[in-house]
Amino acid sequence: MQQAHTVPFSASLDAGLSGATRVYFIVGDPIAQVRSPSGVTAALRAAGRDALVVPAHVAHADLPAFFAGITPMRNVDGVIITVPHKFSAANYCATLSAEAAFLGAANTLRRTADGAWHGGMFDGTGFVAALVEAGCELRGKRVLLVGAGGAGSAIGHALIQSGVGSLDVRDNDAARTDSLTARLNALAQGSLGSQGEARGVDAGVQAHTYDVVVNASPLGMRADDPLPVDVTRLPATTFVGDVVTKPPLTPLIEAARARGCTTVTGTQMFSRVCDRMVEFLLETPAAQRC
Structure with a gap:
């Protein structure tokens, strides 16, 4: 019987990933259609951040459990929000940008110094x-x-x-x-x-x-x-x-x-939205477009 070819686990991941890598989630329902994980990851790394964006398929009813789970995770620095959670996400923010506050919606959350979430909206x-x-x-x-x-x-x-x-x-x-x-x-x-x-x-x-x-x-x-x-x-x-x-x-x-x-x-x-999300997440101008 022919032996199946397997790729070593270490080779299937980017060599830069480690226990020090900062994690960002993108959450939605559905989630398979999003193109941002690789683009935002590349932009964050181009800006010098050891970071990874991870997709999370979370139904509306499970959103409270999602935020309850990630908020204590000290290596999670931000969350990108997609359909249908943009209005709900604002409720998990301690502070909002002027536009997000006007709309009552957020598509990007970053961790603040005290561990809370600050939300922005860039669509x-x-x-x-x-x-x-x-x-x-x-x-x-x-x-x-x-x-x-x-x-x-x-x-x-x-x-x-x-x-x-x-x-x-x-x-x-x-x-x-x-x-x-x-x-x-x-x-x-x-x-x-x-x-x-x-x-x-x-x-x-x-x-x-x-x-x-x-x-x-x-x-x-x-x-x-x-x-x-x-x-x-x-x-x-x-x-x-x-x-x-x-x-x-x-x-x-x-x-x-x-x-x-x-x-x-x-x-x-999304390319233009991505520019603004990365600036917001890093609080500095994005190094490149996603």
């Missing part, structure tokens, strides 16, 4: 940075945002801060939509800028009437998902963005490109 600023990098001038534009969850709320906040002419939000949860738009309008009214009004819209909204269309919902993660908007009449001048990272080219992005639209993928967004 919005990262996505807007990706749009601008793709050539999208947001000021004065009419924007349709699909999804008012953690990522959608952060993107809506960043869009209003960027001076869009109007922001229409579509989400299946009417209460969540109303809460987000009310807070965004209060923010715009309290600002000296020229931010536009945010309002909720229903499923019959006409996507082709907008300058920018953003999918911040999970639609597109599964092969049988419907498109988040009707793209059949989109003009080529429309900018279309999607937060979904797996598949890298979602049906929405492929359909928009077929219409000649400029697009921003979830991977492009």
